[in-house]
Amino acid sequence: MIVDLITIDSRDGMSLDAAFFEPAAGVTPKGPVDAMLLIHGSGGNFYRTATKAMAEDLRNQGYACLAINTKGHDTVWSPQGSGEYYGNALEILDNSRHDLVAGVDYLWGKGYRSIGLLGHSMGAVKVGYYAATEDDERIVTVIPISPVRLSYSYYMQSENAEEFQSIIERADQMEAEDRALELMELRFPIPQMFSAASYLDKHGPAERYNLVALSPRISVPMLVMGGEQETHTRLRDCPQDMVTAAVNSPRAEYVIIPGGNHSLLNSMDKASATVLDWLASLVPVSAGV
DSSP: OEEEEEEEEOSOOEEEEEEEEOOOOOOOHHHHHHHEEEEETOOOOOTHHHHHHHHHHHHHHTEEEEEOOTOOOSSOOTTTOOOOOOOOEEEEEEEEHHHHHHHHHHHHHTHHHSEEEEEEEEEHHHHHHHHHHHOOEEEEEEEEEEOOOOOHHHHHHHTHHHHHHHHHHHHHHHHTTTTTTTTEEEEESSSEEEEEHHHHHSSTOOTTTTTHGGGGGGSSOEEEEEEOOOSTTTTTTTTHHHHHHHHTOOOEEEEEEOOGGGGTOOOOOHHHHHHHHHHHHHHOOOOOO
């Protein structure tokens, strides 16, 4: 697999690593989309299996692909010599909009005029959030795969409510004690390190990133995918609920892959085939300039 390793600058001034997958020579993509921006999940990066495999499959069918590291890549990282720290454990999710627009700008600068967004897991949240909150007419479709339900109210009514409430109270206390950036090792909703600030940003009562609540604001065709094995509280029924709520999308559909696990890692061929069928079926629209 030959790719161009590049660096792009986010809208808020951060340099981010990425890989550009040149479309296969002599292959014309089916449908109106000519390029895809791919976003990794929690603690991931652009070279994780789900992202790079999807990019390779799309590239082989004529779609240009850009897979980028958002500032939330890996768990904790620091730009050399900066003294500052980033990563999933410290991420404020709203900042991912700056990363995604940089990726779209890069593809637009290379001459692509019908761009789709695709993300796995927390990357699915990021592409859905971008589609709902950024008025970017260059985006013609969004494909969240295994989206995470970031909903305080949903968690508080779930079988995990007691554990979740104790974490929220702990994070609130740390923030009140000016310890918002200290890390906690947690088990819910995933085994991961979180700062109090990051945990409250993603999981707190404000519900800024609840994709079900955001779906009515998505105005492009949306395909939401999940796996049959995704029964955890953070994942359960999220694709169906997003599509039901997407009342302003011209076309919203969901596909649950039989036997599929999180991010469809055990069903990557089926996942790619479903995405390719979706892209081929889209009706051309005029992109913004």
